[in-house]
Amino acid sequence: MSTILGLQVALLILCFYCSSNVNGASCNSLKDCVRCVSMKSWVRSKNCRWCPLTNSCHTYMSMYNVCPASFDKAANCYVVPKGKYLRDNAYINVLLSAVAYSDHPQECLNKLLPDGGFKLVAAIGRKCSGSLINYKECFAAVAISDHLKRIVVANRGTTSTSQLIHQMLNALIVPKKSFKTGGEVQQYFNDAFYKLYPCVSKCVKDLRNSHPDYDLAVTGHSLGGAIASLTAVSLVYDKIVPKDKMVLYTYGQPRVGDKTYAMSFDKIVKSSWRVVHSNDIVARIPTQTNLNLNKQPYHHKTEVYYPAVNMPPDAPYKVCARDEDPTCVSSNFFNPFNILTYIKHHQYYFNTQVGQVCSSIGPKRKRSDDGEEISAMADMFTEDNCRVIHF
Incomplete structure (x- = not known):
């Protein structure tokens, strides 16, 4: 009995010391990540730890920490983005x-960036229809700029209103799927991503081997932004692209996964810019339920918010500090009667109608029996495997 009592007393003493740092202040009293990870905990060689899932500080070896071991780092506040938004x-x-929306990507590239120094090196595609995906074609364009020393992977986004509705319904009724980098993601985005990733990763790996000093930018609008998010984090996670060579730019990106995915993403991809135009409806979906804070849809960093309805390239903007920053798009009152206006905010970025700006190039698309447009490149791709077309 005395031995058990002694162990209980020792445990109480240990818990007391585990809740304080060397200056007598409690780690869990610190509400700021930078202060938290710079403060020594009860073990002099170890600092307090920050848990981004709960936005809370805890001591080293705390038994009350809900973060997985991969988050339990004291070296830095990795959720702070690298670099500057340009x-x-x-x-x-x-x-x-x-360019990724166009059936004629080379001609579209020549039209939009005639003096940009970019050349198209590959088109990657695959037919994407399936039980979950009502999407005629998954497509990505790969370009390179020797002047900027940059490789760019641009992902095609949502091509029709019916496809957008299908995505929203899937987000509501289909369970999310575990993703290799941590957390869960919407199954629609996951399936569309894996349709192309084997070819995208091989193409990027080959280009990196021939241009090892070039940076890689992954980009996309709408659904293309969700696929771009999964692509960027996977290329770094799979050690195909180093962290310091990766940057992500997305436009009107939906919430890709849950909070654990967002926190994992913030840790892996250091330079990420999620541009949001005014009250873009797609940037608000899938909607948050608040029933389970860690499992509900959640945006990763870093939102760049353009509040004005008119969005020229020199429009004022705000770089938002937090993943779901309440002072950015979330601060914009949502009026369901203005939904057509919010769809227009989604369509236009920097005064460019992203999905339609090159639609006049080439013959008009035909329509299938179900009314969906058929890409002029549809015959180049199959359902079985992705294909890389080199330019």
Whole structure:
């Protein structure tokens, strides 16, 4: 009995010391990540730890920490983005996102960036229809700029209203799927991503081998932004692209996964810019339920919010500090009677109608029996495997 009592007393003493740092202040009293990870905990060689899932500080070896071991780092606050948002780069990447919508990507690239120094090196595609995906074609364009020493992977986004509705319904009724980098993601986005990733990763790996000093930018608008998010984090996670060579630019990106995915993403992809125009409806979906904070849809960093309805390239913007920053798009009152206006906010970035700016190039698309447009490149791709077409 005395031995058990002694162990209980020892445990109480240990818990007391585990809740304080060397200066007598409690780790869990610190509400700021930077202060938290710079403060020594009860073990002098170890600092307090920050848990981004709960936005809370805890001591080293705390038994009350809900974060998985991969988050339990004291070295730095990895959720702080690397680098600086450059709107010139953002404008270039939205034009490259528009190229991915075109059936004639080379001609579209020549039209939008005639003096940009970019050349198209590959088109990657695959037929994407399936039990979950009502999408005629998954497509990505790969371009390179020797002047900027940059490789760009641009992903095609949502091509029709019916496809957007299908995505929203899937987000509501289909369970999310575990993703390799951590957390869960919407199954629609996951399936569309894996349709192309084997070819995208091989293409990027080959280009990296021949241009090892080039940076890689992954970009996309709408659904293309969701696929771009999964592509960027996977290329770093799979050690195909180093962290310091990766940058992500997305436009009107929906919430890709849950909070654990967002936190994992913030840790892996250090330079990420999620551009949102005014009250873009797609940036608000899938909607948050607040029933389970860690499992509900959640945006990763870093939102760049353009509040004005008119969005020229030099429009004022705000770089938002938090993943779901309440002072950015979430601060914009949502009026369901203005939904057509919010759809227009989604369609236009930097005064460019991203999905349609190159639609006049080439013959008009035909329609299938179900009324969906058929891409002029549809015959080049199959359902079985993705294909890389080199330029």
